[in-house]
Amino acid sequence: QKEVEQNSGPLSVPEGAIASLNCTYSDRGSQSFFWYRQYSGKSPELIMFIYSNGDKEDGRFTAQLNKASQYVSLLIRDSQPSDSATYLCAVKGLSNAGKSTFGDGTTLTVKP
Amino acid sequence: DAGVIQSPRHEVTEMGQEVTLRCKPISGHNSLFWYRQTMMRGLELLIYFNNNVPIDDSGMPEDRFSAKMPNASFSTLKIQPSEPRDSAVYFCASSLLGGASGGAGDIQYFGAGTRLSVL
Numbered sequence: 001q002k003e004v005e006q007n008s009g010p011l012s013v014p015e016g017a018i019a020s021l022n023c024t025y026s027d028r029g030s031q032s033f034f035w036y037r038q039y040s041g042k043s044p045e046l047i048m049f050i051y052s053n054g055d056k057e058d059g060r061f062t063a064q065l066n067k068a069s070q071y072v073s074l075l076i077r078d079s080q081p082s083d084s085a086t087y088l089c090a091v092k093g094l095s096n097a098g099k100s101t102f103g104d105g106t107t108l109t110v111k112p
Numbered sequence: 113d114a115g116v117i118q119s120p121r122h123e124v125t126e127m128g129q130e131v132t133l134r135c136k137p138i139s140g141h142n143s144l145f146w147y148r149q150t151m152m153r154g155l156e157l158l159i160y161f162n163n164n165v166p167i168d169d170s171g172m173p174e175d176r177f178s179a180k181m182p183n184a185s186f187s188t189l190k191i192q193p194s195e196p197r198d199s200a201v202y203f204c205a206s207s208l209l210g211g212a213s214g215g216a217g218d219i220q221y222f223g224a225g226t227r228l229s230v231l
Contacts, residue, residue, distance in 0.1 A: 032218050043203055043222040044155070088155065092218045099145065099168060100218060104154040 001026055004091050006103035015112050019076040023089030023103055026070070033065055033072045034090040034100060044088055048074065079110040114138075116223035118204050124229045130192040133226045136185055137206030145220060146179055146189050147203040155203075161187065162209060194230045201225045 006023050013019045021035075032051045036044035050056045050063040050072065062075040072091075076083055086107045090100040117136040125131055137144050145160040159169040161181045169179070176195070181187040191198055205220040 034219065043225050044220075045222065046219050049219060090220075099157060099160050100220065101157075102155045 002103075003027060003093075003101045004089055004103040006087075006089050006106045008104070009106040010109060011106055012109045012111060013079050015079060015081060015110055017079050017110075019079045019083065019108055019110070021074040021076075021087050021089075021106050021108065023072045023074075023091075024070055025072070025089075025091045025093075025101075027091065027093035028067075028070060030067075030070075030091045030093045032092040032100075033063070034092075035061075035063060035074045036088040036090060036102075038086045038088060038105070040085070076108075079108075081110050081112050084109050116204055116206050116221055118202075118223035118226050120226060121224060122227045122229075124231065125194055126231050127195055128193040129230075130190065131194045131198075131228060131230075133189040133202050133204075133228070135187045135189070135204030135223060137187070137204070138221055139185065141206035141208045141221075142184070143207045143209040144181060144187050145205040145207075146187070147205065148200045149203060149225075150200045158189070191228075194228075196230045199228055199230050201227050 004025050034049045035047050037047045038044040048063045050065045053065050053067050056063045060077045064073045086105040088105045089103040092100045119134045143162050146158040147155050149155045158171045159179045164181045179189045203222050203225045205222045207220045208217050
């Protein structure tokens with residue numbers, strides 16, 4: 001079992017719809033959770049991080065964390081074609097010192 | 113701030129040659145990470161440093177790979193000898209571990225990457 005698993009995708013949604021990206025992790029002691037966006041040919045950039053159970057909202061983005069279920073998700077409301085990218089989930093475990101483990105990513109396409 | 117700076121952006125070399133990738137982290141950051149990204153294997157952590165000291169090099173694929181961080185503002189990743197299977201995009205990232213509460217200190221800032229092609 002991988003430490004961090006994401007739905008394999010690709011995920012395609014129409015413009016204006018809600019895109020839902022999911023991530024599960026195996027280390028129950030994980031502390032911090034990150035969503036990075038990576039456009040094709042570019043480097044990953046952080047869009048959200050969350051460390052407490054519940055929801056965290058930032059503009060059109062909402063991160064949801066459920067530590068009991070070892071599950072973190074990212075919702076993108078009113079999806080735009082510019083949201084088309086690969087989304088990487090990263091998890092920092094209790095035993096990992098300074099490093100985070102990345103999932104393989106989910107590629108999202110938003111169709112006009 | 114200029115962000116994380118990597119050089120070169122592109123490197124094409126022949127099998128057996130030595131390759132050196134360079135990284136300048138964000139000023140003031142205390143942790144530096146080297147990653148490799150391929151379509152097949154995704155983003156893999158090779159090694160990371162904290163306060164210039166290598167903490168975890170378990171991701172370094174083999175002895176052909178080595179990394180150094182002689183000071184807080186510079187790191188190198190060397191491959192000698194290079195092989196075609198080393199072709200990938202290599203990213204450097206930095207963070208300020210312990211510099212903020214609630215996970216913000218673990219945010220990693222990535223450089224633009226070096227695209228390596230070994231022929």
